[in-house]
Amino acid sequence: MTTNSISKKYMLFYINSVKDMNAWAFELPELKLENVSAYLGDKQIVKNFSARISDGELHVLMGPNGSGKTTLVKAIAGHRAYRLEGKVLLDNENISNLETNKKALKGLAIALQEPPSLEGVRVGEVLIKIAKKFRRLNDMEVSKFVKDVLNVVGLDSDVLSKYYMAEFSGGEKRKLELAKVLIMNPKVAILDEPDSGVDIDSIPRIASTVSKLLSAGSSVLLITHQFSLFDYLRPKRVHIMISGEKVLESSPDIIDELEKEGYKVVKKYGDRK
Amino acid sequence: MVIESRNLTLMTDEVLKDLKESDIVEFSRLRKEPKWVLERRLNAYRYLKSTRPDPQIDPFLERLAYRTIIEGYLAPVIDFNDAVKYAEKIGMPKEELEMLASGLSVTSDNRLLKAYLKFMESKGIKFSSMDEAVKKYDIIKDYMFKLVTPVQNRKFAYHVMLWSGGPFLYMPKGVRLPQPIYSIFTLGLEGLSQTEHTLIIADERSLVNWIEGCVTPFKMNYGVHLGALEGFALKKSSLRIVSISNWYGNVHHLPIKRLMAFERATAELSTVGFWAKSIRIAPQIDVVGRFGKGVMQNIGFYTKDQRVHASPKVKLIAEDSKAMVLNRTVVMDEATEEFRGLIDAKKGARNASGFMSCNTLILGDRARSITVPGLHSEEKEVDLSHEASVGRVDYEKLFYLELAGFTEEEATWMLVSGFFEPVLSKLPGALKEEVRSIVSLALKAH
Numbered sequence: 001m002t003t004n005s006i007s008k009k010y011m012l013f014y015i016n017s018v019k020d021m022n023a024w025a026f027e028l029p030e031l032k033l034e035n036v037s038a039y040l041g042d043k044q045i046v047k048n049f050s051a052r053i054s055d056g057e058l059h060v061l062m063g064p065n066g067s068g069k070t071t072l073v074k075a076i077a078g079h080r081a082y083r084l085e086g087k088v089l090l091d092n093e094n095i096s097n098l099e100t101n102k103k104a105l106k107g108l109a110i111a112l113q114e115p116p117s118l119e120g121v122r123v124g125e126v127l128i129k130i131a132k133k134f135r136r137l138n139d140m141e142v143s144k145f146v147k148d149v150l151n152v153v154g155l156d157s158d159v160l161s162k163y164y165m166a167e168f169s170g171g172e173k174r175k176l177e178l179a180k181v182l183i184m185n186p187k188v189a190i191l192d193e194p195d196s197g198v199d200i201d202s203i204p205r206i207a208s209t210v211s212k213l214l215s216a217g218s219s220v221l222l223i224t225h226q227f228s229l230f231d232y233l234r235p236k237r238v239h240i241m242i243s244g245e246k247v248l249e250s251s252p253d254i255i256d257e258l259e260k261e262g263y264k265v266v267k268k269y270g271d272r273k
Numbered sequence: 274m275v276i277e278s279r280n281l282t283l284m285t286d287e288v289l290k291d292l293k294e295s296d297i298v299e300f301s302r303l304r305k306e307p308k309w310v311l312e313r314r315l316n317a318y319r320y321l322k323s324t325r326p327d328p329q330i331d332p333f334l335e336r337l338a339y340r341t342i343i344e345g346y347l348a349p350v351i352d353f354n355d356a357v358k359y360a361e362k363i364g365m366p367k368e369e370l371e372m373l374a375s376g377l378s379v380t381s382d383n384r385l386l387k388a389y390l391k392f393m394e395s396k397g398i399k400f401s402s403m404d405e406a407v408k409k410y411d412i413i414k415d416y417m418f419k420l421v422t423p424v425q426n427r428k429f430a431y432h433v434m435l436w437s438g439g440p441f442l443y444m445p446k447g448v449r450l451p452q453p454i455y456s457i458f459t460l461g462l463e464g465l466s467q468t469e470h471t472l473i474i475a476d477e478r479s480l481v482n483w484i485e486g487c488v489t490p491f492k493m494n495y496g497v498h499l500g501a502l503e504g505f506a507l508k509k510s511s512l513r514i515v516s517i518s519n520w521y522g523n524v525h526h527l528p529i530k531r532l533m534a535f536e537r538a539t540a541e542l543s544t545v546g547f548w549a550k551s552i553r554i555a556p557q558i559d560v561v562g563r564f565g566k567g568v569m570q571n572i573g574f575y576t577k578d579q580r581v582h583a584s585p586k587v588k589l590i591a592e593d594s595k596a597m598v599l600n601r602t603v604v605m606d607e608a609t610e611e612f613r614g615l616i617d618a619k620k621g622a623r624n625a626s627g628f629m630s631c632n633t634l635i636l637g638d639r640a641r642s643i644t645v646p647g648l649h650s651e652e653k654e655v656d657l658s659h660e661a662s663v664g665r666v667d668y669e670k671l672f673y674l675e676l677a678g679f680t681e682e683e684a685t686w687m688l689v690s691g692f693f694e695p696v697l698s699k700l701p702g703a704l705k706e707e708v709r710s711i712v713s714l715a716l717k718a719h
Contacts, residue, residue, distance in 0.1 A: 079672055100675035110676050116669045120694025121687055126677070129687075133678050163694070180677055 029091060029107065029187030029219050030054035036086035038068070038075035045071045046244045048086070053188060053219045058210065058233060060252075061223045063241035064263055069223050070113055072241070073192050077110050078103060090188065105133075107187030111177035111194055113223075117165035123176065124160030127183060134184045146183065152212060153178045154205040170197035178209045188219045195226040207232030227259040240266055294318060297434065304437070309414060310407050317423035317433035327427040329553060329582075333497050333525045334431055398450070399443035403470050406441035413441065417472055420503045420531035420559075432468055432501045432529055439469030439500065442481065444510075449480035453515075453707065456485045471502040475510040475538075482701060484708075487518040487526075494523055498549070501529035506538035508562065513539075513701055515708055519547035519715060526552045536562030536591075543570040543700060545708060547715050551580040558587045560594040560625075567595070570696050572712065573602035574689075575610055575640075584613040589622040589655075596627035600644075601696050603689050605636035611643045616657055618650040625652065629659035634666060634692050636685065690716055 031053045038046040046068045053059045063069055075082040078100040088096040095103050104110075118126075127146045131137060137145055147157040153175045165173055174194050181189050195206050207229055213220055222235070230252070238255060240248040240263070248254075248266050257265045297318050301311040393400055399410060406413055423433040440456050456471070467487070475481045487498060498520070506512035512534075518526055526549035534540035540558050552575075558567035567587040575581050587596035596616045604610045616627035633642040648657040666688055674684035690713055697709050 074672075077672075077676055080668055099681075100672060101678050101680050104676055104678040112673065112676070116667065116673050118670055118673070118688065118691055120691030120698075126674075126687070129679070130677050164691075184677065 029217065031108070031188040031219060032089040034087040034089065036072065036076065036084065036088065038071050039083040040071070040081060044244065046075065049241070049246050051239055051246070051249070053221045056214055056217050056219055057236035058214055059221045059237045059239060060235040061221055061239045061241060062225070062258070067241045068244040069241055070192055073110060073190050073223070076190070104184065109181040109184040109186035109189045111181045111189070111191045113192040113196060115165055115173055115177055119166065121164040122160070123162055123164050126164055127160070127179065130180060131183050149179050149182050152182060153209050154202060155179065171199060171202060174198055178206065182209065182213065185216065186218050189213055190221045192223045193225065195224055195229055203228050204232055227255065230255050242266065304404065305408065307407060313418050313423050314434050317430040320424045320430045321427060321434065324427060330428045330431065330527070333527060396448050397445040398448060399441070401441055403439040403441050403472065404437065410443070412443060412474070413472065416474055416503065416505055420533060421501045421529055428527065429529060432499050435468045435499070436470040436501065437468055439471045442473045442483070444475045444479040444481045446476045447478045451480060451482060453482040453484045467498045467500055469500045471500070473504040473512060475506050475512040477508045477510060479510045481511070482513045484515045484517070487520065496522065496524040498524060498526050498528055502531070504532040504540060506532065506534045506540040508535050509537045511539045513541040515543045515545065515700065517545040517711055518549060520549045523550045525550050528554060530554070530556035532558045532567070534558060534560045534562060534565035534567050537564045538562060539566045539568065541568040545712065546571070546573045548576065548579065553582045555584045555586065559590060560587065560596065561590045563591045564593045565591055568597045570599045570699065571602070572693050572696050573610070574715065575602060575604045575608035577606050577608060579608040581608070581610040584615065586615045586617060587627065589616065589618040589625040589627065592621065592623045592625070594622055594625045598629040599696050599699070600631040601693055603634045603636060603692065604640040604642050607639045609641045613645045613647060615647040615649060618652055618655045618657065620651040622652050623654050626656040631661045633663045634689065635663065636666065686716055
C-alpha cells in the first residue's frame with residue numbers, strides 16, 4: 001500500500017495513541033525478512049536471519065564487529081558480490097530478486113556505512129536528482145528542499161558544490177547518507193552505523209534525524225554501536241547478531257545491560273529464556 | 274572571379290597522387306597568393322614526391338580527388354544562411370551560432386558580430402581569414418609554417434600543399450582578452466578534406482582564449498580533416514586553445530596541432546574528441562623559453578568501432594620549463610584507443626619539471642585501450658613523473674548510485690561525466706562552463 005505523507009502523519013498520531021495494541025486499523029510499511037542468508041562465494045556469512053520491521057517503528061541491530069551486519073544490509077540491497085537466499089518482503093511483496101534501484105524506488109532506502117567516493121561528481125547534482133526522482137517537486141522547490149534536508153542533518157548548503165565524498169570527512173559522509181535517505185522518503189530505511197566517526201555533538205542530531213524519518217512514517221532498522229544514541233531514541237525491538245546468526249530479539253530493556261556487560265549478556269538472556 | 278572550366282574538369286577527375294607541379298602553381302595563382310606561400314606548397318609537393326608513402330597517412334588521402342583543392346578555393350567561406358541551416362541540423366541555438374560566427378569562416382551581416390569585430394580592431398587585434406591574411410599581413414611570414422614545416426613528415430606536407438582557409442589571429446602586446454574567441458569548421462561537401470590552417474600569435478603579455486569546433490552538418494560517407502593549428506605564445510603571454518571535434522559519418526580526424534611557448538609564457542591545448550571514424554593526433558608543444566609552460570589536456574569519448582591513436586608530446590627545451598599532460602578517455606563498444614604520451618626534456622632543460630596523468634575508463638567487454646606514458650630526459654636535474662590507470666567502472670560506485678534509485682545506465686553516465694571533471698575543472702574560467710556543457714550535451718546525446 002502506498003501512503004502519502006498526510007495520511008502518514010495522521011497514522012502516526014493514531015499509532016501513538018494505540019501503541020502496543022496488536023490490531024491495526026491501517027496498514028503501515030513493513031519490511032519482513034524471512035530466513036535471509038547471505039553468501040560471499042561459497043561462504044555463508046549471514047545465516048537464516050528473520051525479522052519484521054514495521055509500523056513506523058525503530059528497530060536496532062547490534063552485534064560485534066564482523067558479525068555480518070553490513071553484509072546483511074548489502075545482500076538485502078542486492079549487491080552483486082553477495083548471493084541472497086530467503087525472502088525479503090516489502091509490504092508483503094517479495095523484492096529479493098529485484099534490481100537494486102527498483103528496490104529503492106519501491107521504498108527501501110539504505111544508508112551505507114562506507115559510501116565510496118565518486119570522482120568528479122558533485123553532491124548537489126546527485127541529491128537534486130534523487131529529490132526529483134522521489135519527490136514531486138519542481139526545479140525551484142527542489143534546491144530549497146535539499147538545502148532544508150542538509151540543514152536537518154547538520155550540513156551547510158555549501159556542500160552542494162563539493163565533489164561527492166572525496167572532500168568529506170567520515171562524519172560528513174555519514175550525514176550525507178542520512179540526508180540521502182531523508183530525501184528518498186522511504187517506507188523502510190536501513191541505516192548502517194550512521195553514528196560511526198561523527199563527533200559527540202552530532203549524536204543528538206543523528207537521533208533527531210532518525211526521529212524525523214520515523215515521524216514521516218518510515219520504519220527504521222538502525223545498526224549501531226553507540227549506546228549514547230539511546231539517550232534520545234527508544235527502539236521498539238533490539239536484534240542481536242553474532243557470527244552471522246541472530247541470537248536474540250529483545251525488548252529495549254536489554255540495552256542497559258548490554259552497555260555494562262557487553263555481548264555476554266546475550267548468553268544470560270538465552271539462559272533466562 | 275572566373276575559373277576556367279577546363280581546369281575544373283581536369284582537377285575533379287584526377288586523384289591526389291597524380292597531381293602535377295603545374296597544378297599547384299595554377300592553384301596558387303588562382304588564389305592570388307604571395308610567392309612565398311607558393312614556395313611552401315611546392316616544397317611540400319616535392320617532399321611528397323621524394324618520400325615513400327606513409328601507411329598511416331596516405332591511405333586516408335588517396336581517395337580524395339583534386340576536388341579538395343578546387344572546392345577549398347571556390348568556397349572558402351560559408352554563407353551565414355547555410356550556417357543557420359547547419360546549426361539547426363546539429364541542434365545549436367541561433368544565439369550560439371552568432372557567437373560562433375565570429376570565427377570568420379562564416380560571413381555574416383550580423384550587427385553584434387560587426388560591433389565585436391570593430392571592438393577587436395580598435396584594440397589592434399588582427400583577425401581575419403588566412404586566405405586574406407597571407408596577402409595582407411607581413412608578420413605572417415615569420416610564423417606561418419615555422420612549426421608545421423612542409424618537410425617534417427608526409428602529413429604536414431599534405432597539409433601545406435593543400436591548405437586553404439582557416440582563421441588568423443594576432444593579439445598585440447599587452448592586450449588581454451579573457452572572453453573566448455570561437456571558430457567553427459564544417460566539412461560542407463561529400464568526399465572533402467578540410468585543410469584549414471589556423472595561425473594564432475599571442476604577442477608579449479597578451480592573453481588569448483580560443484575555442485574551435487569541428488563538425489559535419491550531415492552524415493558523410495567519406496571525409497578527412499587535415500587541418501592544422503600553429504600557435505605562438507610569446508614572452509609572458511598566455512595562449513589557451515580548446516579544440517572540440519564531433520564528426521558525423523565516416524570522417525577521419527587527422528589534425529595537426531603545434532604550439533610554442535616562449536619565456537614565462539603558457540601554451541595550453543585542450544582537445545575534446547568524440548566521434549570520428551578514426552582519430553590520429555600527435556599534438557606537440559615546444560617550450561623554448563625559460564619558465565615557460567606547456568599544458569596538454571585531452572578528453573575523449575570513443576564509441577562503436579572507432580580507432581584512436583593519440584601521441585601528445587611536450588618538448589622541454591629551456592631551463593625551468595614546465596610540462597603537464599592530462600588524458601582522460603572513456604572507451605566503449607568496440608572502440609580501440611592507443612595513447613602514447615611523451616614529455617621530452619632536451620639537453621639544457623635544467624630544473625625542468627613535468628607531470629603526466631593518463632586515465633582510461635573502459636565500458637563493456639570489447640573495448641580496448643593501450644596506454645603508454647613516456648618520460649624522457651637528456652638532463653640530470655629534471656623532475657618528471659607520471660601516473661596512469663586503465664580500469665572499468667567501479668561496481669561499488671554503481672551500487673551506491675543504484676541504491677539511490679538510479680538505473681545502472683544513469684549511474685554509469687553520472688560516473689563518466691564525473692570522470693572527465695578533473696580535466697574540465699582545470700580549464701580557465703570562461704572555457705570551463707562552455708566545455709562542460711558541450712561534454713554533457715554530447716553524453717546526453719549518446
